[in-house]
Amino acid sequence: MTEELLKQARSAHEAARILKTCSSSQKDQALTAMAQALRERQEEILAANKLDLEQGKEQGLGSALLDRLALSEERLCGIATGLDELAALPDPIGEVSGMWKRPNGLEVGLVQVPLGVVAMIYEARPNVTADAAGLCLKAGNAVVLRGGSEAIRSNLAIGKVISEAACEAGLPQGAISVVQNTDRSLVAELIRLRDYIDVVIPRGGAGLIRTVVEGATVPVIETGVGNCHTYVDKDADLKMALEIAINAKVQRPGVCNAMETLLVHEEIAPKLLPTLGAELGKANVQLRGCSRACQLIPAASLATDEDWAKEYLDYILAIRVVSSFDEAIAHITQYSTGHSEAIVTENYSAARRFLAEVDAAAVYVNASTRFTDGAQFGLGAEIGISTQKLHARGPMGLTALTTTKYIVYGNGQIRS
Amino acid sequence: MTEELLKQARSAHEAARILKTCSSSQKDQALTAMAQALRERQEEILAANKLDLEQGKEQGLGSALLDRLALSEERLCGIATGLDELAALPDPIGEVSGMWKRPNGLEVGLVQVPLGVVAMIYEARPNVTADAAGLCLKAGNAVVLRGGSEAIRSNLAIGKVISEAACEAGLPQGAISVVQNTDRSLVAELIRLRDYIDVVIPRGGAGLIRTVVEGATVPVIETGVGNCHTYVDKDADLKMALEIAINAKVQRPGVCNAMETLLVHEEIAPKLLPTLGAELGKANVQLRGCSRACQLIPAASLATDEDWAKEYLDYILAIRVVSSFDEAIAHITQYSTGHSEAIVTENYSAARRFLAEVDAAAVYVNASTRFTDGAQFGLGAEIGISTQKLHARGPMGLTALTTTKYIVYGNGQIRS
Numbered sequence: 108m109t110e111e112l113l114k115q116a117r118s119a120h121e122a123a124r125i126l127k128t129c130s131s132s133q134k135d136q137a138l139t140a141m142a143q144a145l146r147e148r149q150e151e152i153l154a155a156n157k158l159d160l161e162q163g164k165e166q167g168l169g170s171a172l173l174d175r176l177a178l179s180e181e182r183l184c185g186i187a188t189g190l191d192e193l194a195a196l197p198d199p200i201g202e203v204s205g206m207w208k209r210p211n212g213l214e215v216g217l218v219q220v221p222l223g224v225v226a227m228i229y230e231a232r233p234n235v236t237a238d239a240a241g242l243c244l245k246a247g248n249a250v251v252l253r254g255g256s257e258a259i260r261s262n263l264a265i266g267k268v269i270s271e272a273a274c275e276a277g278l279p280q281g282a283i284s285v286v287q288n289t290d291r292s293l294v295a296e297l298i299r300l301r302d303y304i305d306v307v308i309p310r311g312g313a314g315l316i317r318t319v320v321e322g323a324t325v326p327v328i329e330t331g332v333g334n335c336h337t338y339v340d341k342d343a344d345l346k347m348a349l350e351i352a353i354n355a356k357v358q359r360p361g362v363c364n365a366m367e368t369l370l371v372h373e374e375i376a377p378k379l380l381p382t383l384g385a386e387l388g389k390a391n392v393q394l395r396g397c398s399r400a401c402q403l404i405p406a407a408s409l410a411t412d413e414d415w416a417k418e419y420l421d422y423i424l425a426i427r428v429v430s431s432f433d434e435a436i437a438h439i440t441q442y443s444t445g446h447s448e449a450i451v452t453e454n455y456s457a458a459r460r461f462l463a464e465v466d467a468a469a470v471y472v473n474a475s476t477r478f479t480d481g482a483q484f485g486l487g488a489e490i491g492i493s494t495q496k497l498h499a500r501g502p503m504g505l506t507a508l509t510t511t512k513y514i515v516y517g518n519g520q521i522r523s
Numbered sequence: 524m525t526e527e528l529l530k531q532a533r534s535a536h537e538a539a540r541i542l543k544t545c546s547s548s549q550k551d552q553a554l555t556a557m558a559q560a561l562r563e564r565q566e567e568i569l570a571a572n573k574l575d576l577e578q579g580k581e582q583g584l585g586s587a588l589l590d591r592l593a594l595s596e597e598r599l600c601g602i603a604t605g606l607d608e609l610a611a612l613p614d615p616i617g618e619v620s621g622m623w624k625r626p627n628g629l630e631v632g633l634v635q636v637p638l639g640v641v642a643m644i645y646e647a648r649p650n651v652t653a654d655a656a657g658l659c660l661k662a663g664n665a666v667v668l669r670g671g672s673e674a675i676r677s678n679l680a681i682g683k684v685i686s687e688a689a690c691e692a693g694l695p696q697g698a699i700s701v702v703q704n705t706d707r708s709l710v711a712e713l714i715r716l717r718d719y720i721d722v723v724i725p726r727g728g729a730g731l732i733r734t735v736v737e738g739a740t741v742p743v744i745e746t747g748v749g750n751c752h753t754y755v756d757k758d759a760d761l762k763m764a765l766e767i768a769i770n771a772k773v774q775r776p777g778v779c780n781a782m783e784t785l786l787v788h789e790e791i792a793p794k795l796l797p798t799l800g801a802e803l804g805k806a807n808v809q810l811r812g813c814s815r816a817c818q819l820i821p822a823a824s825l826a827t828d829e830d831w832a833k834e835y836l837d838y839i840l841a842i843r844v845v846s847s848f849d850e851a852i853a854h855i856t857q858y859s860t861g862h863s864e865a866i867v868t869e870n871y872s873a874a875r876r877f878l879a880e881v882d883a884a885a886v887y888v889n890a891s892t893r894f895t896d897g898a899q900f901g902l903g904a905e906i907g908i909s910t911q912k913l914h915a916r917g918p919m920g921l922t923a924l925t926t927t928k929y930i931v932y933g934n935g936q937i938r939s
Contacts, residue, residue, distance in 0.1 A: 127879075222912050326911060463544055466639070470928060471931040472933060473935055483938070498914040512917070513885040516888050520891065
């Protein structure tokens with residue numbers, strides 16, 4: 108254990124004790140000050156980001172990764188605006204969701220309180236540093252941020268700017284901190300600091316999530332891995348199916364709610380697949396089909412079992428023709444990661460069964476899986492998309508960053 | 524991995540797929556049938572229990588443990604009545620807690636669904652086998668039950684009776700299963716079966732909980748460890764403080780919501796402690812005090828730092844005199860396990876600050892900590908008391924055994 112990390116975690120724990128009693132206006136003033144500081148101190152952040160980008164190019168990072176890493180005046184303004192919007196949202200803390208009187212006169216209530224200290228473990232996007240800090244703070248939590256080594260200078264610069272602004276606005280030292288040392292062994296230590304950290308949220312690829320789940324003793328909220336399916340039922344509207352399938356695959360293939368496998372009922376496959384195959388081909392999507400799909404789409408290559416399980420996050424789509432609704436459900440049950448699943452159908456009973464039988468964070472009828480997102484669902488800002496069943500499932504807004512406590516008012520009750 | 528355990532987990536996983544589509548009346552009929560079977564097949568359960576008790580005596584188990592292990596006609600009827608009461612409770616599954624329309628016409632709703640497969644890991648009480656199975660089933664979950672080796676014959680007998688009754692009532696095979704092999708290494712395997720098990724709930728002593736938290740990759744809900752405090756403020760009603768302190772310690776010392784440390788403000792200590800010391804002495808409670816407490820209670824021995832951290836679960840109480848409200852809060856912050864904490868005071872601001880600043884599942888003003896319990900809080904039956912912050916906190920009723928999923932109704936929406 109490095110002393111530095113332990114010191115940070117202790118300081119966050121101490122800050123959380125104070126943060127939980129801060130008023131909404133104190134927290135909102137801090138968020139506004141953080142936004143303002145990001146606008147005023149752009150230069151030092153962009154200078155740090157430039158160094159990260161240069162190093163990234165030297166190390167041969169791909170263009171997609173470099174794009175995620177890059178900041179600009181415009182992007183920083185966007186991040187600042189996000190913090191301002193957060194300040195304007197209602198504070199989830201202190202809300203009493205119910206209070207009831209027991210026969211012995213005890214009044215038992217349930218109140219929303221902060222989690223305490225949240226550790227975020229993420230990869231190359233430096234915007235997460237400010238976004239996650241803002242969300243955690245708004246919900247009354249301290250946050251320890253551990254981003255990827257590619258973005259370390261940017262993260263430290265953003266962390267410095269926003270934590271100084273938060274302190275000047277009266278929030279405790281240690282409320283926001285960025286882990287300086289990006290050595291991987293530190294992650295293993297961080298996720299076992301049960302005395303100081305209340306929850307770990309990993310946000311990134313399947314490898315990162317697995318490492319955290321395997322090693323953590325602090326409770327984890329898993330996010331993000333999405334092997335998402337769209338099933339085109341025999342009773343689908345053909346044009347709608349075409350548009351939804353193209354959108355779910357092509358609109359932004361690198362994100363977790365993009366479609367990875369298309370399932371098509373055999374009755375509609377001959378009408379849908381030749382056109383869809385051509386359209387996806389034009390969009391440079393590689394197609395990997397079962398043998399029946401390949402017969403209908405000459406450009407498709409034969410899929411292997413691995414294709415059904417794969418989250419491509421790329422311009423690649425697996426396609427399988429199924430003989431029945433049940434076969435589609437069975438395929439999804441076997442391969443789904445429980446993120447987002449969609450059916451396209453005009454059949455009432457098929458829609459109803461799909462909604463009931465598919466076990467995922469978000470289940471759709473007649474819409475693109477790309478909508479699984481906090482803003483799209485109307486939850487405000489989001490800290491990630493939970494693919495686990497405990498605590499939070501699907502897009503996680505502010506409420507997912509809180510817990511509850513029972514408050515009990517008595518006048519001398521004892522138990523008999 | 525034993526083949527047997529893997530088979531059980533797979534079978535539970537398959538059963539969960541069917542259970543989640545069972546109607547409330549199917550589940551309730553099964554619960555009623557299980558209760559009826561427990562009444563009708565008492566003899567085979569009591570015979571198995573007798574063998575467990577004989578073995579326990581041979582192995583020299585203490586009387587408290589033997590009492591927990593013992594079943595009787597009366598206790599079995601109590602368990603059966605519990606299942607009947609469960610059948611009468613409302614079904615949490617399928618409740619749509621909200622549905623809203625987005626600007627693009629998408630309708631997004633949030634529906635309560637089962638967790639899937641729950642693994643319960645517990646110790647010597649065979650009643651948990653039926654209670655936990657009933658609660659899990661009512662919430663649409665399959666359950667894998669792994670009780671202690673002392674109770675294995677009783678658990679298998681109860682498991683056989685209730686799972687046969689559930690199957691005859693139309694629930695799937697595998698919905699309820701008891702792990703036969705009580706070898707400890709199997710627990711380590713069970714809590715890593717992420718493909719088949721959705722949540723692990725350990726219920727027992729601190730050692731069991733630690734083992735599960737350390738070894739699990741399946742998400743865990745921690746339960747039960749309670750180092751509970753009562754703080755008698757300077758402005759407390761003396762008679763009320765006396766009654767609450769005695770009740771919280773003596774009424775049932777072996778359970779997690781019993782008081783383990785009493786904190787007393789120095790201004791009221793000379794009035795409270797001599798009387799309280801005498802009363803607790805009469806009740807055979809051993810007292811361990813700070814030096815000031817020992818001056819006021821001659822029978823008390825000097826407490827060590829270990830006493831402040833200890834969950835005695837016995838007729839022992841640690842007592843500390845504090846100079847201020849803040850000192851009391853600091854002590855609780857340092858030693859609390861986040862279970863139940865109480866203040867006795869007539870002072871409005873002290874009560875308000877205590878409720879706000881103490882971080883625990885249940886925080887009390889002027890009542891005994893012994894009330895932290897599902898039935899006492901009016902939640903109906905309870906599967907345990909969560910001392911963690913994720914998912915559920917405090918007494919866990921049926922809702923704690925569910926999760927949510929987003930259901931999204933569209934008419935062709937794609938994302939731009």
